[in-house]
Amino acid sequence: xxxxxxxxxxxxxxxxxxxxxxxxxxxxxxxxxxxxxxxxxxxxxxxxxxxxxxxxxxxxxxxxxxxxxxxxxxxxxxxxxxxxxxxxxxxxxxxxxxxxxxxxxxxxxxxxxxxxxxxxxxxxxxxxxxxxxxxxxxxxxxxxxxxxxxxxxxxxxxxxxxxxxxxxxxxxxxxxxxxxxxxxxxxxxxxxxxxxxxxxxxxxxxxxxxxxxxxxxxxxxxxxxxxxxxxxxxxxxxxxxxxxxxxxxxxxxxxxxxxxxxxxxxxxxxxxxxxxxxxxxxxxxxxxxxxxx
Amino acid sequence: xxxxxxxxxxxxxxxxxxxxxxxxxxxxxxxxxxxxxxxxxxxxxxxxxxxxxxxxxxxxxxxxxxxxxxxxxxxxxxxxxxxxxxxxxxxxxxxxxxxxxxxxxxxxxxxxxxxxxxxxxxxxxxxxxxxxxxxxxxxxxxxxxxxxxxxxxxxxxxxxxxxxxxxxxxxxxxxxxxxxxxxxxxxxxxxxxxxxxxxxxxxxxxxxxxxxxxxxxxxxxxxxxxxxxxxxxxxxx
Numbered sequence: 001x002x003x004x005x006x007x008x009x010x011x012x013x014x015x016x017x018x019x020x021x022x023x024x025x026x027x028x029x030x031x032x033x034x035x036x037x038x039x040x041x042x043x044x045x046x047x048x049x050x051x052x053x054x055x056x057x058x059x060x061x062x063x064x065x066x067x068x069x070x071x072x073x074x075x076x077x078x079x080x081x082x083x084x085x086x087x088x089x090x091x092x093x094x095x096x097x098x099x100x101x102x103x104x105x106x107x108x109x110x111x112x113x114x115x116x117x118x119x120x121x122x123x124x125x126x127x128x129x130x131x132x133x134x135x136x137x138x139x140x141x142x143x144x145x146x147x148x149x150x151x152x153x154x155x156x157x158x159x160x161x162x163x164x165x166x167x168x169x170x171x172x173x174x175x176x177x178x179x180x181x182x183x184x185x186x187x188x189x190x191x192x193x194x195x196x197x198x199x200x201x202x203x204x205x206x207x208x209x210x211x212x213x214x215x216x217x218x219x220x221x222x223x224x225x226x227x228x229x230x231x232x233x234x235x236x237x238x239x240x241x242x243x244x245x246x247x248x249x250x251x252x253x254x255x256x257x258x259x260x261x262x263x264x265x266x267x268x269x270x271x272x273x274x275x276x277x278x279x280x281x282x283x284x285x286x287x288x289x290x291x292x293x
Numbered sequence: 294x295x296x297x298x299x300x301x302x303x304x305x306x307x308x309x310x311x312x313x314x315x316x317x318x319x320x321x322x323x324x325x326x327x328x329x330x331x332x333x334x335x336x337x338x339x340x341x342x343x344x345x346x347x348x349x350x351x352x353x354x355x356x357x358x359x360x361x362x363x364x365x366x367x368x369x370x371x372x373x374x375x376x377x378x379x380x381x382x383x384x385x386x387x388x389x390x391x392x393x394x395x396x397x398x399x400x401x402x403x404x405x406x407x408x409x410x411x412x413x414x415x416x417x418x419x420x421x422x423x424x425x426x427x428x429x430x431x432x433x434x435x436x437x438x439x440x441x442x443x444x445x446x447x448x449x450x451x452x453x454x455x456x457x458x459x460x461x462x463x464x465x466x467x468x469x470x471x472x473x474x475x476x477x478x479x480x481x482x483x484x485x486x487x488x489x490x491x492x493x494x495x496x497x498x499x500x501x502x503x504x505x506x507x508x509x510x511x512x513x514x515x516x517x518x519x520x521x522x523x524x525x526x527x528x529x530x
């Protein structure tokens with residue numbers, strides 16, 4: 001039983017990372033109907049920036065905040081410079097552009113920082129928390145907390161600020177939004193900025209576990225796809241729940257199904273994507289509109 | 294009375310297709326003007342051209358200030374609220390959120406709460422539905438919401454595109470009654486595009502008739518109601 005609790009909790013910790021990245025994917029998808037394949041690489045790049053700042057002597061949280069700010073601005077700039085010119089092109093064009101972005105960011109990181117793995121610090125104390133016989137990693141718990149705080153902030157932003165409302169409106173009905181005086185194209189850019197910020201948090205939180213290298217986010221991105229598919233690509237809540245679920249399932253299957261172990265864990269995510277798409281393509285929280293005609 | 298809207302030799306284009314061929318008219322502040330015309334005459338395009346949703350050539354002045362080179366969002370912020378054909382409801386937002394979206398571009402947000410109250414007085418049904426998702430409203434309620442959302446801007450001019458489209462006659466009558474009330478009480482000028490010519494002529498004080506992108510006839514509605522051509526083509530008697 002203790003093993004079970006322990007595995008569930010550490011599943012929730014990795015799940016928080018999947019949830020953050022999945023949320024980033026869903027935010028962009030909702031606003032533009034585009035899956036941003038470069039989301040993970042943007043996160044990896046931001047994490048390298050954080051690493052550079054810390055190496056230059058900055059304290060952890062200063063580097064953290066500075067990185068998030070740069071990630072936000074970077075996301076906005078990428079939307080304005082790279083995505084906006086192809087905004088009205090067929091979806092395939094935009095997908096290819098994000099794939100190109102993926103390759104560029106990946107090789108740029110390799111070129112600047114080399115492909116050698118780099119240790120990345122955790123801001124949380126080393127001593128594990130003991131509750132009876134269950135031992136909880138402090139980093140795991142801190143990670144869950146950070147994810148939940150970010151989610152709460154995002155929820156409050158979208159729910160209670162005029163700007164958040166304008167972004168939701170712009171995502172839903174661009175034409176009507178323009179007639180309400182909302183600068184839709186800037187709202188999309190803001191969405192990219194926020195998504196990039198979320199991705200950066202995911203990257204920084206996962207780097208102490210995986211150690212930093214340019215391919216760090218590859219696997220995570222697939223889990224995030226699984227999470228977003230499971231929760232339903234149209235639903236931010238779904239992305240979060242999906243993220244935690246994928247984290248837990250992945251961990252439990254790895255623990256209890258002996259032939260899977262750690263080597264085949266990624267297969268679990270892919271299997272989940274396929275099963276969800278076969279059984280319930282709109283995902284658990286996929287939207288079934290209640291609408292009178 | 295001064296002109297709130299002056300349109301001069303307005304041309305509009307969809308790609309290479311020209312939809313308006315030099316439309317000119319003026320509207321008085323506080324009045325209700327309606328645009329009549331067959332399908333494809335350019336009624337909707339005229340509204341779109343005013344709020345810069347299509348490529349245009351020619352002059353548009355709002356309260357004396359030229360707006361033809363401004364972007365849609367700027368024009369809205371100056372006080373022109375455009376209720377598009379098909380209502381443009383944000384179906385996944387609640388009724389109240391829809392109204393708050395309508396407030397986004399207004400400069401003075403101080404009296405927002407009072408204005409929402411006033412909008413609810415015009416449309417009491419929306420008050421009952423304020424926490425509901427707008428997608429669950431009936432067609433008539435959605436049209437009311439569209440007008441209400443436009444009013445939240447605190448506009449000087451309201452552009453209405455086919456408010457009667459797809460609605461039952463009783464509902465249409467109710468909406469037109471409220472439109473008259475809004476015009477009288479809030480002193481909002483209204484430019485109305487409408488298929489239902491007899492309703493439109495009853496509401497409006499001025500009328501102009503579009504044919505293939507040109508104004509072919511204009512005048513007060515009292516006079517035009519008696520015009521034979523109008524009667525035969527648009528009123529059917």
